[in-house]
Amino acid sequence: xxxxxxxxxxxxxxxxxxxxxxxxxxxxxxxxxxxxxxxxxxxxxxxxxxxxxxxxxxxxxxxxxxxxxxxxxxxxxxxxxxxxxxxxxxxxxxxxxxxxxxxxxxxxxxxxxxxxxxxxxxxxxxxxxxxxxxxxxxxxxxxxxxxxxxxxxxxxxxxxxxxxxxxxxxxxxxxxxxxxxxxxxxxxxxxxxxxxxxxxxxxxxxxxxxxxxxxxxxxxxxxxxxxxxxxxxxxxxxxxxxxxxxxxxxxxxxxxxxxxxxxxxxxxxxxxxxxxxxxxxxxxxxxxxxxxxxxxx
Amino acid sequence: xxxxxxxxxxxxxxxxxxxxxxxxxxxxxxxxxxxxxxxxxxxxxxxxxxxxxxxxxxxxxxxxxxxxxxxxxxxxxxxxxxxxxxxxxxxxxxxxxxxxxxxxxxxxxxxxxxxxxxxxxxxxxxxxxxxxxxxxxxxxxxxxxxxxxxxxxxxxxxxxxxxxxxxxxxxxxxxxxxxxxxxxxxxxxxxxxxxxxxxxxxxxxxxxxxxxxxxxxxxxxxxxxxxxxxxxxxxxxxxxxxxxxxxxxxxxxxxxxxxxxxxxxxxxxxxxxxxxxxxxxxxxxxxxxxxxxxxxxxxxxxxxxxxxxxxxxxxxxxxxxxxxxxxxxxxxxxxxxxxxxxxxxxxxxxxxxxxxxxxxxx
Numbered sequence: 001x002x003x004x005x006x007x008x009x010x011x012x013x014x015x016x017x018x019x020x021x022x023x024x025x026x027x028x029x030x031x032x033x034x035x036x037x038x039x040x041x042x043x044x045x046x047x048x049x050x051x052x053x054x055x056x057x058x059x060x061x062x063x064x065x066x067x068x069x070x071x072x073x074x075x076x077x078x079x080x081x082x083x084x085x086x087x088x089x090x091x092x093x094x095x096x097x098x099x100x101x102x103x104x105x106x107x108x109x110x111x112x113x114x115x116x117x118x119x120x121x122x123x124x125x126x127x128x129x130x131x132x133x134x135x136x137x138x139x140x141x142x143x144x145x146x147x148x149x150x151x152x153x154x155x156x157x158x159x160x161x162x163x164x165x166x167x168x169x170x171x172x173x174x175x176x177x178x179x180x181x182x183x184x185x186x187x188x189x190x191x192x193x194x195x196x197x198x199x200x201x202x203x204x205x206x207x208x209x210x211x212x213x214x215x216x217x218x219x220x221x222x223x224x225x226x227x228x229x230x231x232x233x234x235x236x237x238x239x240x241x242x243x244x245x246x247x248x249x250x251x252x253x254x255x256x257x258x259x260x261x262x263x264x265x266x267x268x269x270x271x272x273x274x275x276x277x278x279x280x281x282x283x284x285x286x287x288x289x290x291x292x293x294x295x296x297x
Numbered sequence: 298x299x300x301x302x303x304x305x306x307x308x309x310x311x312x313x314x315x316x317x318x319x320x321x322x323x324x325x326x327x328x329x330x331x332x333x334x335x336x337x338x339x340x341x342x343x344x345x346x347x348x349x350x351x352x353x354x355x356x357x358x359x360x361x362x363x364x365x366x367x368x369x370x371x372x373x374x375x376x377x378x379x380x381x382x383x384x385x386x387x388x389x390x391x392x393x394x395x396x397x398x399x400x401x402x403x404x405x406x407x408x409x410x411x412x413x414x415x416x417x418x419x420x421x422x423x424x425x426x427x428x429x430x431x432x433x434x435x436x437x438x439x440x441x442x443x444x445x446x447x448x449x450x451x452x453x454x455x456x457x458x459x460x461x462x463x464x465x466x467x468x469x470x471x472x473x474x475x476x477x478x479x480x481x482x483x484x485x486x487x488x489x490x491x492x493x494x495x496x497x498x499x500x501x502x503x504x505x506x507x508x509x510x511x512x513x514x515x516x517x518x519x520x521x522x523x524x525x526x527x528x529x530x531x532x533x534x535x536x537x538x539x540x541x542x543x544x545x546x547x548x549x550x551x552x553x554x555x556x557x558x559x560x561x562x563x564x565x566x567x568x569x570x571x572x573x574x575x576x577x578x579x580x581x582x583x584x585x586x587x588x589x590x591x592x593x594x595x596x597x598x599x600x601x602x603x604x605x606x607x608x609x610x611x612x613x614x615x616x617x618x619x620x621x622x623x624x625x626x627x628x629x630x631x632x633x634x635x636x637x638x639x640x641x642x643x644x645x646x647x648x649x650x651x652x653x654x655x656x657x658x659x
Contacts, residue, residue, distance in 0.1 A: 052530045057539075058477060058635045061549055062525035064494075064503045067481055069510050071524050078494060091377055115523070138378040 072113040073121065080128045083144055092134040101133055102153045109151075125151070165256040172231075173256035177248025179274055182237030186249030188257065191229030197246065198234060205234075211243035218251035221268035222261055228254070248273060407601065408491045411499075411608020414467040414616075419456045422463075426599040427606075428454045430582030440586045443594035452582040454594050462593045463606060466577045467613035469591055470553065474500055474617025475624075477632030478552030481505060482607065483565065486558050488600050492607040493557065500614020501533075503551065514568040517548035524548075528637065531625040542638060550574060555610055557603045560584050579606060 061067075065074035103126050104112065106119045129151055132144060167173050170189070177184045195216065197205040206212045215232075219225045230250060234242040251270035255262055265271050279288035286292055402424070412421065422428065430436070430444065430452035445455040473480055480502035484493035490506035497504035513520045526549060528539045554569050556562050559578040566588045569576050578589035579597040586592040596602045621631050 049532050049534070052534055052536045054530075054536060054637065056531045056630050056634050057528045057536055057637050058530075058632060059526050059543065059546060059549065059637075060479065060529055061503055062527045064497050065505075066503050066521065066524050066526075066549065067505050067509075067513055067551070068507060069513065069520050069524065074507075091381055093372060097372065136372065136377050136381075138373050138375075139381050 070113075070115040070117060073109075073115050073117045073125075076113070077121070077125050077128075079147070080125060080132070083147060084128055084132060087132070087135060087141065087144060090139050091136045093136055095130075095134060098130075098134045099137065100158050101129075101148075102157050103129060103151055104153055108153065112150075165252075167256060173253040175249040175252030175254075175256070177245040177250070177252065177273075179244035179248065180237045180241035180277060182234060182241035182245040184232055184234040184242065184245035184249040186233075186246055186253050187231040188250065188253035189229045189231070190227065190257075193226040193229065195230040195232075197230075197232045197242075206239055206243055208239065211239050215243040215246040216250065217247050217268060218254050218265055218270040221270070222254070222258075222264055224254070228257070244274065404601070407604040407608060408495055411492075411495065411612055412605060413612045414464060414471075414609055417460050417463055417467075417609060419460060421605060422456045422459055422595070422602075425602040425605045427459055427595040427602040428456050429596045429599065430454050435583045437583055437585055440580055440582060440584070440592070440594060443580070443586075443592075444582060454582065454596070459593065459595050462591070463595075463609060466555075466591050466593055467609060469575070469577065470500065470555065470610050471613040471617035471620075473553045474502075474614040475620045475631060477621060479503065479549065480553045480555060480614055481551035482555045482557075482611070483509065483562055484557035484603065484607065485509065485561055486603075489557050489603055489607075492604040496555075496607040496611030496614070499611035501618045502614060509562055509565040511564045511568075513565075514550055514572050514574070517550065521548045528635075531630045532622070539637060553577070555607075556589065557607060558597050559588050560597070563588060577610070579603065 061071075063071040063075055065071040065078075068074045106117070106122045109122050109125075110117050129148060132148060135144070165173065165175075173188045175186045175188070177186060195202045197215070202212055202215065206215065213220065216225065216230065219228060219230070230246075232246050232249065234245055236242075237245070247270055251265050255265065262271065281288055284291070428445070432451055433447055436444075436452055443454055443458050445453045447453065470480060480497070480500050481504075482493045482497045482500070482502060483505045484490070485506060485508060493506050494504045496502075510520050526543050526546070528536045528543070530536055550572060551569075551574060554565070554574055554576045556566065556576060556578040559566055559580065560583070566576055566578070575590040576588075577591045577593065578584075579595050579602075580586045580589065580592040581595070581597045584597070586594075593606060595606060624631050
């Protein structure tokens with residue numbers, strides 16, 4: 001159906017041509033018919049320079065900091081100082097309210113520039129960066145924030161959010177514990193006080209009373225032995241290692257149910273992962289530390 | 298009572314405002330033991346309650362900032378940007394108002410807009426404390442020809458001698474720059490970095506404001522071997538494709554060295570002397586004038602004097618560079634081109650500029 005409206009209105013009303021299925025092309029605002037487009041060559045540029053002539057070439061330093069021996073880091077420092085001078089009158093925030101940034105470490109910066117930069121020199125750079133970071137976020141210029149991006153770590157550690165430990169739909173809390181070379185996965189559920197370790201009763205797994213007690217120390221110290229059921233899967237190590245691994249795993253699972261118990265568990269000694277491992281034997285020693293008997297000759 | 302009063306004073310002004318009413322009232326009325334005792338107990342109760350109030354207020358917890366994003370969002374919403382723009386507009390309106398201050402010394406002008414060789418006057422040098430030498434007992438007799446006299450126990454440098462030597466140094470720097478030479482400006486004392494960097498920038502040369510690594514000239518390959526160089530034509534445009542060749546070339550040496558503190562950089566001056574590199578230096582009354590080729594007798598301890606001299610020499614280099622470019626425009630190449638392979642490498646090597654991994658740092 002042809003429309004009696006002017007050209008513009010037709011376009012606004014529908015994008016489909018009434019006679020064909022394809023869309024109408026977008027209307028150009030300053031349309032010139034194709035046969036009237038410019039065909040003449042562009043004007044002569046008398047101001048441009050002739051092409052480079054290798055016969056007049058000379059070798060010069062790429063940076064004015066050539067003779068410092070560390071041109072890139074020196075240039076970086078000078079650029080930051082120039083930025084600071086330019087933007088030093090912008091409003092700032094107190095250091096506690098400035099966005100928390102993890103700047104690159106000295107080693108990372110050395111890798112970045114490929115120069116043996118002194119640590120004291122890099123700390124001066126970081127000082128300038130911290131002052132620039134204090135500029136109020138609403139007035140910080142774009143070129144400044146772009147210049148600061150390069151000095152930030154590739155992975156922002158402050159953006160890492162720990163996943164909160166949850167109780168799943170079956171009412172289980174999960175905790176992992178390790179000690180020596182043992183690793184334990186412990187599930188805690190509200191219950192009567194049943195304990196299963198690797199599918200067996202705890203009396204079968206741990207022959208020593210000490211091991212049995214220490215494995216469930218988290219529940220015993222807080223007086224919750226009859227409130228939770230424990231399901232533990234332990235691998236590696238020996239009896240003591242496995243028992244202590246269950247201690248830690250059970251404590252972590254218990255903290256999911258009752259986070260307020262953390263100080264009590266810490267006092268009971270269930271919260272810290274014991275980092276001790278068997279020390280290796282060294283050459284010249286009989287064992288890790290024991291040395292053979294001293295002989296006069 | 299005195300003990301109570303002392304306790305009140307210790308607690309601070311706020312508590313002192315809350316008066317111990319019963320104490321003064323007790324004095325005004327007839328002295329009565331029972332009333333004194335009751336007033337005492339009242340005062341004690343007041344003090345204790347006021348103490349409790351103070352303790353409660355001081356144990357106030359600081360509100361925790363939950364997450365950084367939240368605090369940043371709060372900062373974006375407090376209308377600092379609007380207030381700042383208002384301030385800028387207000388400044389623009391009110392800046393032309395008020396009295397006009399007579400021309401006076403503004404320290405930043407010396408670095409941002411240094412004087413030219415034509416601006417060298419004895420008044421400028423005097424104002425920059427260029428005439429102040431060291432104690433007479435610390436002098437080096439070799440530069441007795443530059444000393445005007447003694448005043449208040451120090452040697453005074455002749456400013457006309459200073460001016461003439463400075464003008465000569467300007468001619469040298471301009472000449473070297475005009476012939477495409479590399480000028481190195483050195484100033485290693487704290488505070489000399491800005492003027493040295495600015496002078497090098499104007500003269501198209503290099504700067505050094507931290508310790509000179511000994512052997513940078515005599516053992517250049519070891520120390521400066523990793524520093525990038527580039528190939529440019531007579532119009533200072535970079536020509537790409539010489540990467541491999543540049544790696545095999547020997548390390549660059551400066552054609553002229555300008556030193557602001559020769560006493561600390563005697564190793565560098567010695568290296569320059571070994572390699573036939575002329576040097577310009579600010580020679581104080583205790584410095585050795587034979588260490589440099591073109592001494593400028595002046596005060597090297599005054600930052601203002603160093604800024605004037607560095608600025609003037611930088612301007613001279615700028616004039617030399619300008620003259621060189623103008624001659625290049627007329628087809629007159631003022632320097633001897635380096636011997637490079639005329640055929641450009643077809644492998645399309647990396648340019649002499651910063652690599653891709655640190656792009657954007659400039």
